[in-house]
Amino acid sequence: MAEFTEGQELPELRVTPDRFLTYRYAGASGDFNPIHIDEEFAKGVGLPGKILHGLYTMAQVARAQTDAGGGPESLKRLKVQFRGMGLPEQEIVVTSKVVSVGDGVATIQADAEQNGTRIIRNAEAEIATD
Amino acid sequence: MPVSTSAIGKTYAPTTYAVGREKIKEYASAVGETNPVHLDPEAARAAGYADVVAPPMFAVVYKSPAVIPALFDPEVGINFAMMVHGGQEFVWSAPVVAGDEITTTASVKDISERASMGFFVFETTSVNQRGETVCVGEWTNIVRGV
Numbered sequence: 001m002a003e004f005t006e007g008q009e010l011p012e013l014r015v016t017p018d019r020f021l022t023y024r025y026a027g028a029s030g031d032f033n034p035i036h037i038d039e040e041f042a043k044g045v046g047l048p049g050k051i052l053h054g055l056y057t058m059a060q061v062a063r064a065q066t067d068a069g070g071g072p073e074s075l076k077r078l079k080v081q082f083r084g085m086g087l088p089e090q091e092i093v094v095t096s097k098v099v100s101v102g103d104g105v106a107t108i109q110a111d112a113e114q115n116g117t118r119i120i121r122n123a124e125a126e127i128a129t130d
Numbered sequence: 131m132p133v134s135t136s137a138i139g140k141t142y143a144p145t146t147y148a149v150g151r152e153k154i155k156e157y158a159s160a161v162g163e164t165n166p167v168h169l170d171p172e173a174a175r176a177a178g179y180a181d182v183v184a185p186p187m188f189a190v191v192y193k194s195p196a197v198i199p200a201l202f203d204p205e206v207g208i209n210f211a212m213m214v215h216g217g218q219e220f221v222w223s224a225p226v227v228a229g230d231e232i233t234t235t236a237s238v239k240d241i242s243e244r245a246s247m248g249f250f251v252f253e254t255t256s257v258n259q260r261g262e263t264v265c266v267g268e269w270t271n272i273v274r275g276v
Contacts, residue, residue, distance in 0.1 A: 015162055021160070024159070024160045025160045025161070027156070027160070028153075028156045028157040028159075028160035028161075028191070029157070029160070029190055029191060029194070030191065030194050031190075031194070045211075054215045054218070055187065055190050055215075055218065056160075056161060058187060058218055059161040059185070059187040060161070060162070062185070062186050062187045063161065063162065063163060063185070066165070066185070066186065067165075071165065071167065071177070072165070072167065072168070072183055072184070072185055072186055072225065073183075073222075073225050075186045075222060076221065076222055076223075077219070077220065077221045077222070078186070078219065078220055079217070079218070079219035079220075080217060080218055080219070081216065081217040082214070082215055082216060082217065082218075
């Protein structure tokens, strides 16, 4: 189990989804909403183009926590609000900071940023510490 | 048109999802997981799991068959053209590994309206074949212009 201290920053996670990522994530997750896989449809409803699945971006926030926590079972809770939209072929940076530690749990605040916009803001995570 | 709150508390028929090794690998690869416990049965066994273990966010895969009927329920009345996924929460309490059968029950937790937006909150509880709760999830979908 990992050790955490209040105010500690967890390792940043950086990932650049490639141009075909939304197709692979659609297949893996079963979410084939055309805003994620059809460029023309997405533009037709006022989006800049195909957008990332919010739950893909949430999975990147989760990955930053499980990497820091020492494995998949370390993550006990994750709550996010989706703000803005993520795009393929642009780097996502997940930053995470320990807010408090106690009762066997470290509480983390995390953000996912792309192009200077926080697409997930003030995510709350709980990682087991024992 | 104001939102209808009549569906609050409605619970849907449970769905059961059989967790497969290759599906976990497919999902893990799509989200960029590199931890071998998700990809390699030998590594998973060495770490004490019966088979490859699902990343926590794999919950969206085994929960979606239960969530979709709730989202599309005419009594709930979501206008999909105007819907955005506003928020998501998961609470995990036990690991999920290949070979597990996960039964999920979805319900409508809340429907409300403020500032011409509808807020539709769905809750799902997933249990494994031994009756242990593995994950509780909460979806918040926002519909503009209600």
